[in-house]
Amino acid sequence: MSEITPDLVRHLGVLARIQLSDEEVERLTGQLDVIVDNIAKVSEVATPDVVATSHPIPLQNVFRTDVPSDVLSLDQVLQNAPDAAENRFRVTAILGEEQ
Template identity: 85%
Template sequence: MSEITPDLVRHLGVLARIQLSDEEVERLTGQLDVIVDNIAKVSQVATPDVVATSHPIPLQNVFRPDEVGETLTREQALHNAPDAADGRFRVTAILGEEQ
């Protein structure tokens, strides 16, 4: 069993600037105790010959060269826009504010 006590939980609450009720302290004491115990169990089976991994299957990023390709002209991009003005998409005001 770990050494998580209600006093320790209250102290951690003070450090985190979180006001905890007595019920919360009691609940968190049990939860943190379980978490610490589980971490201890994992530490017992972790050995130097087992390589730490972040993912069980080796992953490799697939990159391609960043090459400039054909792009739409401004007119093509705005061609089917419901509303456009001054070479830009025109949309309704957000939060009722006109700019």
């Protein structure tokens, strides 16, 4: 029994504000019906004794050791800046008001 009908697909298109042609409605009806059937199959085998996973292999974050190093001088930082003032990058205002 198909849960997805062409009328439902048209209704979903209206809700999503997507104009669908009759050909698209027919194609999406079949595709969405297959998706709903596959979700139903997965739901049948999903039991409480099966642990939910987001990834089949356990992962962990790997962080490098934080090692202090030399930093750029102020002159080096500003040497390629298109515009600088008072030892800072100078950029155009984006909010429409000067600060």
